[in-house]
Amino acid sequence: MRIVQKYGGTSVGNPDRIRKTADIVETSLKAGDEITVVVSAMSGETNRLISMAHEMDQAACPRELDALVATGEQVTAALLSIELQRRGIRAYSFNGAQAGFITSGNHSRARICNIESHRLIRHLEKGEVPVVAGFQGVDEDGNITTLGRGGSDTSAVALAIALKADRCDIYTDVDGVYTTDPRIVPDASKIDRISYEEMLEFASLGAKVLQTRSVELAMRFNMPIHLRSSFESVDGTFVVKEDETMERAAITGVTYNRDEAKVTIQGIPDHPGIAANVFGPVADAGINVDVIVQNVSEQGHTDITFTVPRADYASTMALLKESCERMQARNVLGDNTVAKVSIIGVGMRSHAGVAKDMFTVLAKENINIQMITTSEIKVTVVIDEGSVDQAIRSLHATFGLSQSAS
Amino acid sequence: MRIVQKYGGTSVGNPDRIRKTADIVETSLKAGDEITVVVSAMSGETNRLISMAHEMDQAACPRELDALVATGEQVTAALLSIELQRRGIRAYSFNGAQAGFITSGNHSRARICNIESHRLIRHLEKGEVPVVAGFQGVDEDGNITTLGRGGSDTSAVALAIALKADRCDIYTDVDGVYTTDPRIVPDASKIDRISYEEMLEFASLGAKVLQTRSVELAMRFNMPIHLRSSFESVDGTFVVKEDETMERAAITGVTYNRDEAKVTIQGIPDHPGIAANVFGPVADAGINVDVIVQNVSEQGHTDITFTVPRADYASTMALLKESCERMQARNVLGDNTVAKVSIIGVGMRSHAGVAKDMFTVLAKENINIQMITTSEIKVTVVIDEGSVDQAIRSLHATFGLSQSAS
Numbered sequence: 064m065r066i067v068q069k070y071g072g073t074s075v076g077n078p079d080r081i082r083k084t085a086d087i088v089e090t091s092l093k094a095g096d097e098i099t100v101v102v103s104a105m106s107g108e109t110n111r112l113i114s115m116a117h118e119m120d121q122a123a124c125p126r127e128l129d130a131l132v133a134t135g136e137q138v139t140a141a142l143l144s145i146e147l148q149r150r151g152i153r154a155y156s157f158n159g160a161q162a163g164f165i166t167s168g169n170h171s172r173a174r175i176c177n178i179e180s181h182r183l184i185r186h187l188e189k190g191e192v193p194v195v196a197g198f199q200g201v202d203e204d205g206n207i208t209t210l211g212r213g214g215s216d217t218s219a220v221a222l223a224i225a226l227k228a229d230r231c232d233i234y235t236d237v238d239g240v241y242t243t244d245p246r247i248v249p250d251a252s253k254i255d256r257i258s259y260e261e262m263l264e265f266a267s268l269g270a271k272v273l274q275t276r277s278v279e280l281a282m283r284f285n286m287p288i289h290l291r292s293s294f295e296s297v298d299g300t301f302v303v304k305e306d307e308t309m310e311r312a313a314i315t316g317v318t319y320n321r322d323e324a325k326v327t328i329q330g331i332p333d334h335p336g337i338a339a340n341v342f343g344p345v346a347d348a349g350i351n352v353d354v355i356v357q358n359v360s361e362q363g364h365t366d367i368t369f370t371v372p373r374a375d376y377a378s379t380m381a382l383l384k385e386s387c388e389r390m391q392a393r394n395v396l397g398d399n400t401v402a403k404v405s406i407i408g409v410g411m412r413s414h415a416g417v418a419k420d421m422f423t424v425l426a427k428e429n430i431n432i433q434m435i436t437t438s439e440i441k442v443t444v445v446i447d448e449g450s451v452d453q454a455i456r457s458l459h460a461t462f463g464l465s466q467s468a469s
Numbered sequence: 470m471r472i473v474q475k476y477g478g479t480s481v482g483n484p485d486r487i488r489k490t491a492d493i494v495e496t497s498l499k500a501g502d503e504i505t506v507v508v509s510a511m512s513g514e515t516n517r518l519i520s521m522a523h524e525m526d527q528a529a530c531p532r533e534l535d536a537l538v539a540t541g542e543q544v545t546a547a548l549l550s551i552e553l554q555r556r557g558i559r560a561y562s563f564n565g566a567q568a569g570f571i572t573s574g575n576h577s578r579a580r581i582c583n584i585e586s587h588r589l590i591r592h593l594e595k596g597e598v599p600v601v602a603g604f605q606g607v608d609e610d611g612n613i614t615t616l617g618r619g620g621s622d623t624s625a626v627a628l629a630i631a632l633k634a635d636r637c638d639i640y641t642d643v644d645g646v647y648t649t650d651p652r653i654v655p656d657a658s659k660i661d662r663i664s665y666e667e668m669l670e671f672a673s674l675g676a677k678v679l680q681t682r683s684v685e686l687a688m689r690f691n692m693p694i695h696l697r698s699s700f701e702s703v704d705g706t707f708v709v710k711e712d713e714t715m716e717r718a719a720i721t722g723v724t725y726n727r728d729e730a731k732v733t734i735q736g737i738p739d740h741p742g743i744a745a746n747v748f749g750p751v752a753d754a755g756i757n758v759d760v761i762v763q764n765v766s767e768q769g770h771t772d773i774t775f776t777v778p779r780a781d782y783a784s785t786m787a788l789l790k791e792s793c794e795r796m797q798a799r800n801v802l803g804d805n806t807v808a809k810v811s812i813i814g815v816g817m818r819s820h821a822g823v824a825k826d827m828f829t830v831l832a833k834e835n836i837n838i839q840m841i842t843t844s845e846i847k848v849t850v851v852i853d854e855g856s857v858d859q860a861i862r863s864l865h866a867t868f869g870l871s872q873s874a875s
Binding site (some may be wrong): 138 | 487518521522524525529533536537538539543547548550555564566588611612
C-alpha cells in the first residue's frame with residue numbers, strides 16, 4: 064500500500080522520539096508499504112521562533128514570520144532523514160518548495176492550490192522515502208508560506224491525495240478519538256471507525272486531534288485517515304466515508320467545551336438590521352461568535368443571546384454596552400461560567416428522538432439548559448459549567464457508549 | 470552606490486545585535502545607497518544544528534546536513550527583515566534558492582555556478598532591500614547545498630558581482646586587517662588598503678577575517694571589498710586591485726601561525742617517486758601538508774621535511790613510521806613546538822633584498838630558522854614556537870609598520 068505518514072511535534076520532539084518514529088517507518092517499509100513521511104516542527108520550536116520574531120517586532124510581517132517558522136519543519140525533516148539513512152533506508156528531506164506545495168499567497172494561513180508531486184513520485188518509484196516538511200509551501204511568486212497552526216495534518220492529507228495514496232496515517236500523542244473525555248468518564252471507549260462528518264464535529268468542538276481543514280479535504284477526496292499513537296503500536300481511529308454497512312448507535316460521542324461565555328442583549332427594538340448592529344462590532348473586533356439564539360419578546364422587542372470564547376468575554380461586554388445604548392436596547396447580561404456539551408452521531412439521522420432523549424437525561428439530572436442548537440448530526444446545549452461532568456457522565460451512559468456497553 | 474553588505478554571526482547573534490545591524494543598514498539607505506544584505510547564521514547556531522544531527526548519526530549524510538544548517542541563515546534573514554520593516558524599510562528575506570544561488574551538487578562544500586539575480590534586481594529597482602541568507606544555494610536538481618564554513622563571505626562577493634554592485638562591505642567583529650597581531654605588537658596599525666593578493670596570503674596564514682574563496686572571487690571580477698566592524702562606524706580595510714599609485718612600503722604585514730608541527734624523514738633512498746610515497750598516505754588520511762623542503766643529502770639519500778597542523782602531528786608520525794620502513798629510510802623525526810612567521814607585501818616585487826633583511830633581523834635576535842619558503846609576495850620561516858613574539862616584534866619594527874612609523 065502507498066501510505067503517507069504524518070508525525071506531529073511530540074513524535075519528533077527530541078532525538079529519542081525521532082528514533083522511535085524511525086522505528087515505525089522502518090516497520091512499515093518491512094511490511095512492504097511505500098511510505099512518504101510528513102513532519103511537524105519539534106514541539107515548542109514554532110513558539111520559540113515566533114517569540115524571537117516578537118522580540119524584534121510584535122507586529123512582525125506575516126511573510127517574514129512564515130519564512131522564519133518554516134525552518135522548524137525543515138530541521139525535523141532533515142533529522143529524521145539522517146536517522147533513516149543511518150538504518151540503511153534511502154530517505155531524503157524536502158521542504159515545502161522542494162516537495163512542490165504551491166499555495167495561495169496569504170501568509171500564515173495559506174491554502175494549498177496544487178502539489179507538483181512528480182519529484183516525490185520519482186523517489187517513491189525508486190523505492191525511496193521522501194520526508195516532507197509539513198505546514199508550508201510557496202506561493203506562485205516563490206514566497207514561503209505556511210498553512211497556519213496544525214497545518215501539517217492538511218499537508219499530509221493533501222499529499223496523500225496528490226500521490227494517490229491508499230491511506231493517510233496521522234501519528235500523534237493520543238491513540239484515537241474517544242466517545243468522550245476519559246478524564247471525566249474513565250470507561251470511555253476508543254472509536255474504531257468514525258465518519259468524516261462526525262470527525263468534523265468532534266474537531267470543531269474542541270477535540271483537538273485533527274485539524275478541521277484536513278478532515279474536510281479528506282472527505283472531499285474520500286481519503287481514509289488513520290489517527291493513531293506514535294507511542295504504542297495499536298490501531299487508532301479510522302476516519303472514513305460514512306458507510307451504510309456500519310452498524311451505528313444513535314450517538315458516536317459526547318464532547319464539551321468549557322471555554323465559553325454567554326452574552327444576552329435584552330429588549331432590542333425589533334426591526335430589520337438589528338443582528339448586523341449587534342454582531343458587526345463583535346466581528347470587527349475579531350471575536351468568534353458561536354451559538355446564537357434569538358427570541359421574539361413582548362411588544363416589538365427581541366432578545367439575542369450568543370456565546371463567545373471566554374477570553375473575549377470582557378471585551379464583548381464592553382462592545383455590547385456601547386451598541387446597547389446606540390440601539391436603545393434595554394439591557395446587557397453576561398455569564399462567563401457556562402459550557403457547551405454536544406452529542407454527535409450520524410446515527411441521529413435514522414434514530415428519531417435523540418434530542419428529546421438528551422433533554423430528558425439532563426432534566427432527570429436537574430441540569431438547566433440555557434441554550435440549544437442542532438445540526439443534522441449534532442445537538443449542542445449550553446449549561447452551567449459546574450454541571451458539565453455530571454451531564455457528560457449521564458449522557459455517555461444513557462446512549463450506551465461505555466466500554467462495558469459495547 | 471549599489472552595495473552588498475554582509476553581516477557575520479556575531480553581528481546578528483542576538484536581538485540587540487540585529488537591531489544594531491539594522492541601524493547600519495538604515496544609515497546606509499539614508500545616505501542614498503542601494504543596499505542588499507547577506508547574513509550568516511547567529512553565532513553558535515550552525516554548531517547547534519550540526520550537533521543535533523550528530524546526535525542522530527555521527528556520519529550524517531551531507532545532503533541532509535546542508536538542508537539542516539541552511540535553516541540558520543534563513544532564520545537570521547527573516548529576523549533582520551522584521552526589524553527593518555519595523556522601521557518602515559521595505560525589506561524582504563530570501564533563502565539561497567529564492568535568491569537564485571545555483572551551485573554545484575557537492576554538499577557542504579558546493580561552489581556557486583550562477584546567480585539568477587533578476588528577482589533581487591526587481592526588488593532593488595523598486596527601492597526595496599533584499600535580505601539574503603548567505604552560505605547556501607540549490608544545485609540544478611533543487612537540492613539545498615552549502616558553501617562550507619565561512620561561505621557567507623563568498624555568497625556576498627558573488628552576489629555583489631551578479632548585481633554589478635559598486636562594492637561589497639563585509640561587516641565583522643574586527644575593524645580591519647592589521648599589520649600584525651595587536652596582542653603581540655600593541656602599536657600594530659590598521660591597513661587602510663590592501664591588494665587582493667596580499668589579502669589572500671593573510672587569509673591563508675591564519676588571519677581569519679575573510680574566506681580565501683571570497684577574496685579569489687573578488688580578485689577575479691575586480692570587486693572592491695570593504696572589511697569593517699559592525700561595532701564601530703569607522704572605515705576598515707579596503708581590499709582592492711593592486712594599484713600602482715599606492716605608495717607601498719616593502720612589507721604590508723607580518724603574520725604567524727602557532728598551529729604547526731614539523732616532521733622530517735631522513736635518509737630516504739633517492740629515486741623518482743619518493744615524494745609520492747611520502748605524501749600519498751598523508752594525503753589519503755586527509756592531512757593538509759603545508760611547507761615542504763627537500764634537501765639532497767649524502768650518497769644518493771635525501772631528507773624531506775614538512776609541516777602539518779598540530780592536531781595531525783601524532784597521526785602523521787604514525788603514518789610516516791610505516792612508510793619509513795617500507796621505503797627503507799633511516800629515521801623519522803618530529804617537533805610539535807614550531808610555528809610559522811611570514812612577511813607579506815606586494816612591495817617585495819620592487820624592493821630587492823627583503824628576504825635577506827628578514828633573515829638578518831632574525832639572526833640578530835638569535836632566532837634559528839628551521840625552514841624557509843617564499844612566494845612572489847611572501848617570505849615564510851618556520852621557527853621555534855617560543856620565539857614567535859620576539860620575531861614578530863623585531864620584524865614589525867624593522868620594516869617600519871608601527872603606527873608611530875607611518
